Structures are given as C-alpha cells and as structure tokens.
Amino acid sequence: MRFDCLSIAGHPIVETPNLDELALRGVRFDRAYSATPSCVPARAALLTGQSQRLNGRVGYQDRVPWNYSATLPGELAKAGYHTQCVGKMHTYPARNLLGFHNIVLHDGYLHHNRNKHSIPVQEHYDEVDDYVQWLRERVPDADMLDLGLDCNASTVARPWHLPEKLHPTNWTVTQSIDFLRRRDPSKPFFLMMSFVRPHPPFDPPQAYLDLYEDLDIPDPVVGDWAQTEFPGQQGLLSTTSEGIVPTRRLKKAMAAYYALITHIDHQIGRFLQVLSEYGERENTIILFTSDHGELLGDHHLFRKTLPYEGSARVPFIVNDAGNHLGLSRGTVCNEVVEMRDIMPSLLEAAGVAIPDTVDGDSVWKLAQKSTLENPSAWRNYLHGEHSSGNNSNHWITNGKEKYIWFSQTGKEQYFDLINDPHELHNAADDEDQQERISYWRSVLIHELEGREEGYSDGQRLIVGCRPVSVLSHVYS
Missing domain, CATH: 3.40.720.10 (Alkaline Phosphatase, subunit A)
Known part of the structure; x- marks a missing residue:
C-alpha cells in the first residue's frame, strides 16, 4: 500500500x-x-x-x-x-x-x-x-x-x-x-x-x-x-x-x-x-x-x-x-x-x-x-537499497531530500522532496544542488564501506560491482 x-x-x-x-x-x-x-x-x-x-x-x-x-x-x-x-x-x-x-x-x-x-x-x-x-x-x-x-x-x-x-x-x-x-x-x-x-x-x-x-x-x-x-x-x-x-x-x-x-x-x-x-x-x-x-x-x-x-x-x-x-x-x-x-x-x-x-x-x-517540546534524538537519515539487476539501487533520505545511486550504471538522482514531493525533477545536474549531492554521496560512501559487494572503498562509489540479494552471513 x-x-x-x-x-x-x-x-x-x-x-x-x-x-x-x-x-x-x-x-x-x-x-x-x-x-x-x-x-x-x-x-x-x-x-x-x-x-x-x-x-x-x-x-x-x-x-x-x-x-x-x-x-x-x-x-x-x-x-x-x-x-x-x-x-x-x-x-x-x-x-x-x-x-x-x-x-x-x-x-x-x-x-x-x-x-x-x-x-x-x-x-x-x-x-x-x-x-x-x-x-x-x-x-x-x-x-x-x-x-x-x-x-x-x-x-x-x-x-x-x-x-x-x-x-x-x-x-x-x-x-x-x-x-x-x-x-x-x-x-x-x-x-x-x-x-x-x-x-x-x-x-x-x-x-x-x-x-x-x-x-x-x-x-x-x-x-x-x-x-x-x-x-x-x-x-x-x-x-x-x-x-x-x-x-x-x-x-x-x-x-x-x-x-x-x-x-x-x-x-x-x-x-x-x-x-x-x-x-x-x-x-x-x-x-x-x-x-x-x-x-x-x-x-x-x-x-x-x-x-x-x-x-x-x-x-x-x-x-x-x-x-x-x-x-x-x-x-x-x-x-x-x-x-x-x-x-x-x-x-x-x-x-x-x-x-x-x-x-x-x-x-x-x-x-x-x-x-x-523536547524531542529525543532520532536518526539523521535512512539508507535504503534494493538488489535488482541493472536497476540495483541505493538511496539516502532524511524525509526532505533524497539521493539515489544506481550501482550498475553509476546514474545519480537527487530530489528536493519539500518543493518537489512527486519527484518530478531530477536535480542531479543542477549547479545550485551540487553541494548537497556531494554531501549525500559521501554519506552513502560511508554506509557502503566494507560491504562484501565492494560498492565503496571509503573514498568513492564503485560502479558495476556484482549485486547480491542476500548477504553471505545469512547462510553461515
């Protein structure tokens, strides 16, 4: 739903x-x-x-x-x-x-x-x-x-x-x-x-x-x-x-x-x-x-x-x-x-x-x-993902912005969810959004560091790594 x-x-x-x-x-x-x-x-x-x-x-x-x-x-x-x-x-x-x-x-x-x-x-x-x-x-x-x-x-x-x-x-x-x-x-x-x-x-x-x-x-x-x-x-x-x-x-x-x-x-x-x-x-x-x-x-x-x-x-x-x-x-x-x-x-x-x-x-x-009045600390963002062949993706959102990276092609998308709630405009190439995109990209690099697929070396996102649907520790 x-x-x-x-x-x-x-x-x-x-x-x-x-x-x-x-x-x-x-x-x-x-x-x-x-x-x-x-x-x-x-x-x-x-x-x-x-x-x-x-x-x-x-x-x-x-x-x-x-x-x-x-x-x-x-x-x-x-x-x-x-x-x-x-x-x-x-x-x-x-x-x-x-x-x-x-x-x-x-x-x-x-x-x-x-x-x-x-x-x-x-x-x-x-x-x-x-x-x-x-x-x-x-x-x-x-x-x-x-x-x-x-x-x-x-x-x-x-x-x-x-x-x-x-x-x-x-x-x-x-x-x-x-x-x-x-x-x-x-x-x-x-x-x-x-x-x-x-x-x-x-x-x-x-x-x-x-x-x-x-x-x-x-x-x-x-x-x-x-x-x-x-x-x-x-x-x-x-x-x-x-x-x-x-x-x-x-x-x-x-x-x-x-x-x-x-x-x-x-x-x-x-x-x-x-x-x-x-x-x-x-x-x-x-x-x-x-x-x-x-x-x-x-x-x-x-x-x-x-x-x-x-x-x-x-x-x-x-x-x-x-x-x-x-x-x-x-x-x-x-x-x-x-x-x-x-x-x-x-x-x-x-x-x-x-x-x-x-x-x-x-x-x-x-x-x-x-x-x-005094809200407790909560997560600053959510890392989402889904292995799905050529459409395998990772995304980061704080509910106000969303950054998407397609791991097999390297394609990026960025949406301003406050002003564009229906994701009508991909602002990934907009000059005035490059600082935000760079920030969220760095967050994803950190999230994926150490993952078995090899998506990140801690410095950059690595395109084309073989996606899996289930991580290996599930089988152990």
Missing part, C-alpha cells in the same frame, strides 16, 4: 474512514519508509528489528532459510504473550513459525511455491496455504489463478468472481476474529493481521470497484527524467514493471487498487468492532503499516523495489485507544521511521526487553506528549 492512499493524507480519491479514525485518535508518521521495498526483505526488517545490513536481506530472493535468534513474536511469546499471525508471512520454509505460537497462512500467489517441477511437495501451495484449503471446502477445485491474473500483473484488473465473504481480505479478518474467540484469555495477545492485498492481483469485490471505476481518477505523476520510449512496448504486456500502458487499462487498474484499499479499510473496521465486543479495544495498541508501496504508473513505472516515493514510502499509523502510552493524539510526525522500528516499538509498549540484535528504534519517543 502506497503512503498517499489515505483520505486523511489528502488523497483526492481514496476513502479510508477506519484508518483515518485510527490516525485522528493516534499518531500518523508521514515519512515512513520500507528501506528495502519488496515483500521478503521488508518482512525481515519487521520481524527482526534489524536494518537490511544486519538481517542480510538486501533484495528479493525466495527459498533462503530464515534463521534469526530473536524475532518480534518470539520475544513476546517468551514474555507470556499468546502470539498468532493470520495471512501473509512470506518466509522460508513457508510454515516457519518465526516465534509465533501459530500461523494461519495465506501468502498469496507466489511463483516459487507453485512450480511443481522445482520444489519439494511439502512447499507447494496446495500443502502450505490455509486459505486455499478453506476456499476449496466451499468452492471445489477453486484456485488462485481462476481470474487469469498474475500475482504481479500491475496493469490488469477485474472484479472478484465469488461472494465477498470468500475474498482473501475477508478471510484474513474472519480468521483474526476467530483468534479472539480461541485465544488464551489468561494471557495478553499479539496478533499480526497480514493482508495480501492491495498487492496484485487487482481483484476487488464489485461493490468496491463500483466506488471508483466511474470517477475521474488523476493521472500518475511523470517526472522530467522518466523514460518515454519503450522498445517493444512493454506496457502492452499484462505483466510489466515499466511502460506506457493503454489509458483504459491503466485507469481500471488504478480504480481496482484504490478499491482494494477501501475494502481492507472496511474489514479493519469489522475487526475493530469485534475487538470492542470482546472488551479489548481500550487495552490494545494498534500499528498499521505496509511492507512496500506500488508505483502504479508513476514515471511510467509499476510494482516496487525502486527508490521512488510510490514504491518505498508507506503508511504508518499507531493507535492506543486506552492512552496507555500518552500519545499526542491527532498529530502527524515527520521524522523518518522504518520497518526495523516496529519490533522495538511494540516490545517497549509491552514492557519487554529489546534484544541487542535490534538496531531499529522505538517510535514512541516521537509520538508522546511528554517529548514533543
């Missing part, structure tokens, strides 16, 4: 009443990022509290074992919490508990666990996916491919073909509500309610698509640096990461994407009502975020992994209905926060010691009334 797809954040189309209410009665972090913006590395940061350099996931690679000594659910379980995940985990092995007492799994359509010729039987989605088993009990022979949509087909959309209650979004909330019924009432609980949508396939129930399909949807933003020629017209393909997509198809995809977000919002409202019925609403701290965004045609680009705002910047809302943490309700924080900050934040809120392995920080010091 993109950072800007909240009505409270000023989006002209998207309606998110329940998330808006969480923000109005909580704190919204407007400069939240996923430092390595794709499913696997983002979840590694969330579950370990570690930057990509420590957790070793610097790109997307499936079927690499997850062996971490301390995880968010594991630490909470050791402290006496009843822990459960419902929905997407995207770890390996697929049913790796990662410290949870139980997982009710739906990872969505992942190519690697559908390829029958290349995976062990016990990793095939028929074996590991709880939603698929549940759906087939109700719709014999149903499959995630029934709509003909690929899991990364960011330009194709059509409405969900079954009753809404059978949609994966509804299923995630239904199973989460069932956890409230079955949990151990003598223990506090930690629930990770993990939706696959609005990640493709773009398949909202018809009622939600109807909310948006006939609206005048604003065009995606396109910078003066964006590619405009696409040999072979990649945009005509059903699955693409770049290209000029036919207008009708693009607008339907955008409508469906927004529809999926409103669908999730309404289902979150459903869960909150039941949480109140169980008497736990005032006693529950809620954190809402996303593992990455979706470029959705911005700069003629789609999907994730790239360092631009639509891909790397995410929503991040904290809510404490009982005001146990003394939050400054209704405020917006502009400090840069990241996935690695979730684990230390929730452990601190639960009164659980934060392991030494964690290099994220607790966000409460930014959100509490007691620290608004």
